[in-house]
Amino acid sequence: MTTPLTPPAAAPPFGRVATAMITPFTADGALDADGAQRLATHLVDDGGCDALVLSGTTGESPTTSDAEKETLLRAVAEAVGDRARITAGIGTSDTRHSVALARSAERAGAHGLLVVTPYYSRPTQEAVVHHLRTVADATGLPVMLYDIPGRTGTALAAGTLLRLAAHPRIAAVKDCAYDPLKSAKVLAATGLAYYAGCDEQILPLRALGGSGCISTAGNAAPRAVRAVLDAFDADDTAGATRRQLALIPLIEAVTGGENPGAVTVKALLNHLGLPAGPVRGPLLAADAELTRRLADALQTTLDRTADGDTAAVPAAVPG
Numbered sequence: 250m251t252t253p254l255t256p257p258a259a260a261p262p263f264g265r266v267a268t269a270m271i272t273p274f275t276a277d278g279a280l281d282a283d284g285a286q287r288l289a290t291h292l293v294d295d296g297g298c299d300a301l302v303l304s305g306t307t308g309e310s311p312t313t314s315d316a317e318k319e320t321l322l323r324a325v326a327e328a329v330g331d332r333a334r335i336t337a338g339i340g341t342s343d344t345r346h347s348v349a350l351a352r353s354a355e356r357a358g359a360h361g362l363l364v365v366t367p368y369y370s371r372p373t374q375e376a377v378v379h380h381l382r383t384v385a386d387a388t389g390l391p392v393m394l395y396d397i398p399g400r401t402g403t404a405l406a407a408g409t410l411l412r413l414a415a416h417p418r419i420a421a422v423k424d425c426a427y428d429p430l431k432s433a434k435v436l437a438a439t440g441l442a443y444y445a446g447c448d449e450q451i452l453p454l455r456a457l458g459g460s461g462c463i464s465t466a467g468n469a470a471p472r473a474v475r476a477v478l479d480a481f482d483a484d485d486t487a488g489a490t491r492r493q494l495a496l497i498p499l500i501e502a503v504t505g506g507e508n509p510g511a512v513t514v515k516a517l518l519n520h521l522g523l524p525a526g527p528v529r530g531p532l533l534a535a536d537a538e539l540t541r542r543l544a545d546a547l548q549t550t551l552d553r554t555a556d557g558d559t560a561a562v563p564a565a566v567p568g
Contacts, residue, residue, distance in 0.1 A: 261444075302336045337350075355388040499550040520543070
């Protein structure tokens with residue numbers, strides 16, 4: 250009797266295939282709550298996502314107001330909250346503000362919270378522990394820690410993660426630290442669920458015992474992203490590798506250049522006729538040349554993914 254390639258696991262606390270959803274705006278830059286509902290429904294019902302993360306970096310959280318964040322969350326929870334786990338990004342550089350956003354998200358129907366380490370002020374690890382515990386104590390919702398030192402300037406040290414794992418509501422990590430040794434150490438020593446926050450890390454982290462992904466590219470190609478995890482979890486490691494590599498042109502185009510994901514994904518979604526709208530300053534919209542390169546990369550990824558498994562492949566890019 251052979252040993253399974255992957256051990257059985259409990260249901261991931263924040264879903265398995267999550268998209269870091271953009272925040273749609275109208276042409277004049279206002280929040281498009283109706284568009285958010287349409288996009289969320291598309292990602293869940295057509296795209297195969299079982300989870301959405303709102304008001305993260307790709308959701309332009311630095312430039313949306315507290316009231317807009319709550320309106321967005323209520324709209325998406327109403328549209329798909331019975332069919333997908335909805336996680337609200339509530340992390341700020343101010344502990345009091347983060348606590349207020351956490352309580353607002355709980356009232357608005359979030360299933361969980363995404364809390365980034367405080368940015369710009371670069372607190373000590375002890376201060377980070379105090380901040381994250383204070384936010385986790387503010388509601389009854391499970392918390393996902395967001396480790397992204399490239400943006401915040403402060404990494405979550407392995408020892409800090411081990412301490413925070415003891416909190417009854419801190420359940421997961423969105424891993425954008427590019428430190429697989431740290432991830433492996435924490436996975437081996439705790440029950441924290443790990444989610445790849447960088448699309449190129451979906452398969453590597455799952456192979457280490459990760460629970461799933463929070464995908465930026467999933468806004469445009471959700472089923473191609475899901476297909477990586479589906480193949481691996483079916484013990485088809487060769488197929489999972491093939492599908493991960495097929496995503497590379499899209500991943501590189503969306504997140505590998507100087508433009509952040511909010512800019513590139515909104516350009517793609519506008520091209521596809523899905524709700525997106527403009528970005529807010531200081532971001533600038535993609536120009537026609539960048540949009541063309543993005544569309545070409547998406548089509549290349551879809552062509553490489555289309556191997557007869559049509560259930561795992563989204564529709565082709567319109568011409």
